[in-house]
Amino acid sequence: MSQSLTQTRYTISEVEARTGLTQHTLRWYERIGLMPHVDRSHSGQRRFSDKDLGWLAFVGKLRTTGMSVADMVRYAELVREGEHTFDERRELLERTRRDVRARIAELTDALEVLDYKIGTYAMNPVAGKAEQ
Template sequence: MDAMSLTQTRYTISEVESRTGLTQHTLRWYERIGLMPHVDRSHSGQRRFSDKDLDWLAFVGKLRTTGMSVADMVRYAELVREGEHTVDQRRELLERTRREVRARISEMTDALAVLDYKIEHYAGKAVRQ
């Protein structure tokens, strides 16, 4: 272990719950299904999360926000663990997700325009419909 590892901040599962908003049940589930990389344990067996783990959880939260399936998130995590030779596969997975997000943004933008039009109509600013 290098000196940096010895002084690295470690968080209990309760602390991670309060920092991330994820329940302890969800954190344990993420670990069980392979979405969360191996979490270090204390001498008594309690999980000890690192800043790197918190960064990973923040990234997973962004992936969840995109609507990425749990299966795809787990696949991405597996690819990360497999190493650098999977960079192209990871990029392809993220690019596909980006296309899906952009399509949903376009749909939502269209829906927002309709809502804006109707709101203006009901406010007496539109002449017809």
């Protein structure tokens, strides 16, 4: 038996439960080209594979980075185009990494300010009254 016949397949409801993504979002991802081709059952129902779930987990990480939907779709297109797009994919991911690092630096700075303020209040609960 081929691996494709023995692979676990998931319905859209099962994928929703496993990923937390709504069925509407999953259909939208497919419609805009963010999701690769999803197999269908003989009755036309979507049947997601473990590979699809892995892709959705990766897309979730890209969303967490703040990558735009347009860039995520572009990345998906490049993956489908094949190995000759490795350089362009890497550049897209490197740009995203630079953006993430910049956001981390901003958040680290904001965290330091919060920690300072919290420390001020911990030492002197009346310290913040002048700010009000």
